[in-house]
Amino acid sequence: MKRHAWILHLLALCALAAPARADDDDKVPYWASIDTDVANMRVGPGNTYKIEWVYRRLHLPVKIIRREGPWRQIEDPAGDKGWMRDLLLSRQRSAIVIGDGLVEMHAEASGSSPMLWRVEPGVVGLLGECDGGWCGFDTDGHKGFVREDALWGAGEP
Known part of the structure; x- marks a missing residue:
């Protein structure tokens, strides 16, 4: 029984530690780049928001200024800001x-x-x-x- 309690305690500690590491890796602001040939920037963090810009520049650098779930608020080289899905972005620096x-x-x-x-x-x-x-x-x-x-x-x- 003691062994079972010890394992549960260890698992609980591991679960608490994992999110802290992930958050440290994604502190804003940070640099990213567009990782697809066509990427939509929306006015809000969701697919129902209007598309403000359509980017057609693979590896265009962007600054991530905010995170909300799978959405990232970006700033492009011209200073325009909007929201893009994380799947369209890469940590590869450009x-x-x-x-x-x-x-x-x-x-x-x-x-x-x-x-x-x-x-x-x-x-x-x-x-x-x-x-x-x-x-x-x-x-x-x-x-x-x-x-x-x-x-x-x-x-x-």
Whole structure:
């Protein structure tokens, strides 16, 4: 009987600990990216709410600013806010080039390294590690380093 009570006590402790870990992993705000070719953003957290925007940009970075069940309130690079199902999003980090002109992509994380390409504002790519003001950036297999301040989706959300 003591063994049975001990096992029940252990199971109860495990059940209490699991939700705390899950919540720690999903504290808002955090970065995510759109993980499908077509994603609807709604005005509220449910399928009955009106569709405000239809996104057709795979890997577009978004900032998760609120969670409600399976719904996430997002902010897109233009500052628009709305709700999207978690199934349409990924934790894979991405970024979008911002600014007024072309941005240089270098071979290494340094402005003195060889320039590989010039990328224009609006280009979306997968984000690598950021260090010293430079981030790894991969857009359709074109890999290099871009200044962190030229990317929306890098740094702290």
